[in-house]
Amino acid sequence: MNVENIAVKKVFDSSLLRRIFSFAVPYKRSFIISMLLTVVLAVISPLRPYLIQVTVDKYISNQLLQMLVWVTILQIALLLLETVVRFFFSYLTNWLGQSVVKDLRVTVYKKIVRLNLAFFDKTPIGTLTTRTINDIEAINDVFSEGIISIVADLLMIIAILTVMFLEDWRLTLVSLSPFPILIIATYIFKESVNKSFYQVRNAVSALNAFVQEHITGMVVVQAFTGEKREFARFRQINKDHRDANIHAIFAYSVFFPVVEIILAISLGLMVWWGSNKVLNYEVTQGVMIAFIMYLNMLFRPLRMLADKFNTLQMGLVASERVFKILDNQDYIPDRGHEQGRDMKGAISFDHVSFAYVEDRYVLKDITFDAKPGDTVAIVGHTGSGKTTIISILNRLYEVQKGSIKIDGIDLAGYSLQALRSRIGVVLQDVFLFSGSIYDNITLHNAAISREEVISASKLIGIHDFIMQLPGGYDYQVMERGSTLSLGQRQLISFVRALLYNPAILILDEATSSVDTESEQLIQNAIDKLIADRTAIIIAHRLSTISKADKIIVLDKGEIKEMGSHEELLKLEGFYYKLHSMQFNASAAG
Template sequence: MDNVKAKKQVFDFSLLKRVFSFAAPYKRYFYLSMFLTVMLALLSPVRPYLIQLTVDKYITNQWAQMLVIITIVQIVMLLLETAVRFFFSFLTNWLGQSVIKDLRVAVYRKVTRLNLAYFDKTPIGTLTTRTINDIEAINDIFSEGIISIVADLLMILAILGVMVYEDWRLTLISLSPFPVLILATWWFKESVNKSFHRVRNAVAALNAFVQEHITGMVVVQAFSAENREFGKFRTINKDHRKANIDAIFAYSVFFPVVEIILAISLGLMVWWGANKVLNYEVTQGVMIAFIMYLNMLFRPLRILADKFNTLQMGMVASERVFKVLDSDEHIADHGTHTAAGMRGEISFDHVWFGYKEDRFVLKDITFHATQGQTIALVGHTGSGKTTIISILNRLYEIQKGRIMIDNIPLQDYKLAELRSRVGVVLQDVFLFSGSVIDNITLRNPAISREQVEHAAKLIGVHDFILRLPGGYDYQVMERGSTLSLGQRQLISFIRALLYNPAILILDEATSSVDTESEMLIQHAIDKLIAGRTAIVIAHRLSTISKADQIIVLDKGEIKEIGNHEALMKQEGYYYKLYTMQFQKAGAVING
């Protein structure tokens, strides 16, 4: 099915038209490249014809002066053709690079606006392939594809026209092996097309596998799974190798076959033409010109089938890229309200949500938080705590119910403004490669170094940062691997404070850090939530006893709501969770 689909793309003119729509800003250069295409076609038969003229007229008649003149003309024509070919090659490649630059920007902009549901089901390596490898293949549509194919076809037509005009019988004799060439070209095209399609799929699989396993190398090594995962890698890599070898085999067969057919054509032309020369029916100049014509004719024919495959692969790649661009899996941003004066009053009104439409993770969630309150979410793993904080800043869209901030539905806020006023500090803090200050400001030029240092001092983290080699300029490795969990969290606290959110979402994670970091984190939390509405996912129930409301979740449903004292008196879900946690803590201490 994939191969059938790939074949259709060559004739999908609507897809080709869409690819060329990205060349609209460069249409002058496109028209210029087409003009150069016509010039190449017209210039290609000129030199053989001049040589024919030289042999038949000036050498035969011993016109020495004209020999000098026509030699100069041939040199000028050669230089002209070389210059035109250079500008044609440079221009088509420049056009292709300009188009894929714009296309890559469009794809990356689209990727940054897709909702998280898209990333939940799409491997990161696949998106990397779409953004880099597939877009690079689209460049070939311009540099080696449609424009180059048109140039070759026009040149072939021009040469054939001159050959027929000079001697149609000699032309027919010379081209009699062409049916064999057509069959060989068709076989080559089909074989390479299948192989290239498999290569593309194998590259995507390799990218996805390598990216995922390098990112998760800690898990692979921790569970001694290196050999098992290496075995999977070898299988994928073997498929990639076989697909490439199949393509190499097709090339290895096709090009020698073309050379043999060319030799046969030349042999037939010499055999038939020599008799005609002896009988003065064909001139020597025509014979010499025909040898050049045949070589010039076979030169584009050798690579024309390959160019069709390149075009076809570019079309397949463009279809994949446009699938990303056409994806409607994004959060609609039709809101008109700004969030500048947001107070932070939160209302969940009978909210239902599922990552899949028919599987609800949250069921009829209703609660209200007034400005400045601290709401704690507790419950077993999978109860829906993280999902609640994910839908509050519209990382996902709910299916039923309504969420409001300051009595305004979330959908009525401008998305960027909403998220700028809802600060998120997650348990698993993601840091980018770069300095500490770049990770704090996210390279926002509006935030000065003085503001960063002031925020760090305010929550008591300034001294910790200065102890790092280079302080605020300390280079953080990818994902913050050179920093501890506690250090990464402290950096994320400064980031949240700098953006001054009205609502703070906090995935509290002091259970996995050392005592010093825990004290710093707890101090930072107290500073962060002061005067703000805060929603805290509690991992240690002992840290939320001061929360204004505690929401107890189980399997996506709210079981209890109240403060610590009221819930303990009820001796319900919260009481059991709290008691169970302290019993476990006591067992660990006694053990």
């Protein structure tokens, strides 16, 4: 289980913040409006306490009932206006965040589908899923609960403090004298919650990875009676997750009561000092009432600021991981212009060497040719490099040495889409998506009609089986095709390859997972197909390749022998030994 731990970072990265906001450029009007609304809220907030002060000092004390009615109406109007402004502010910031998330997720997924397969070889699937979904969703908080919300709270605090100092600077200073304690408490809370958030994120990652991995591999867990051991591990990981959350809960449980106590002290000091001034007619009753409201309004955003700063920082951390994917240059350059519409299928490998890891070559100086219409079989022990040959032919990886040409044109001369659309592949490990059989065959290609699907299925011999399923071609395949047998999945993938009418057909152990009857169906279809196209067949069962025009024997990434079935048997070398082993095994069986 590969779990990526998140390290705590103390400093905000302004460049990350600028890059996040660059995705908001298409929505700059909404961003500007939301920022203007923060100013409106900052102006409106101190008005209601001030009106109450005026009401008490001027209208109530002087019994001006008519003005009292109008001030009350004005108060209600201001309250409604503030409610409407807060609604639009909240809606706009969340809409802006979700719009950025939508665009960013599209950008990231577009990047992922273009990345080199070597990137996926060394990056866990769970990590990419987290980047595409969870981390990008965390970036939404930068807008909805992060920088814009922080600016709104800061403007409100500045506005309230300004009004308080203008009203009575001495009363303000007395009221705010406990603030140093609040600043210290806020800093401690921020650091504690920040650390807890990172622990929670790491715990969630570990929990998700464990559950995903073990549900996928449940057959292994049960087959080796590992239920109790794995359950014990799960309980420990789940306990770590609970403890991380409890640490965060503890910080909140301490901080908010502390804020309430500091607010109570501030109010007490204000009442103690202000009451003497009221008795001496130095401060009015209206000012005292207004200050009580000012302090409550002041402490409300202060309670949340530290939490919002942590949310912003977590959004920046998530964005850093997302941008690492966007900055990844590990992809196959697609600069070719050849479309290969008239591709004949002549293949040429010229001294090709390839390594997944630098200087650890799995293919060494591979040279062979295939004429249009030839059937080339590649055999060898597991790990000899058979599948690697078809991977680099399909340009899923770039070769380090030598060149590969089709119809005399280097692979880099073809556009990737054109090259891969002219090469049909049937893999040993068939992958079916959740959805209907029809969608799995066409891969949602609207250019392929149902009649073509049915015709290809009949050619393979799987049509009758499909029609026996509930819904026929609309039968819903479960995840990875778990409701179908290996042979049935193999046959469906074969139909998928046929429909694209490739110039080159690649069969990677295409019959290794099917029963004898299914193998015969595939073999009959292969015989019809390879008459008009170049075919590369990788097989363990040598009986399926005896008719091949050329057989290449690989061992440890090198070509040991090459020739027809009869020629290789006469050599009594690698191929002869492989053939003898399988023949003896079949006879013994």
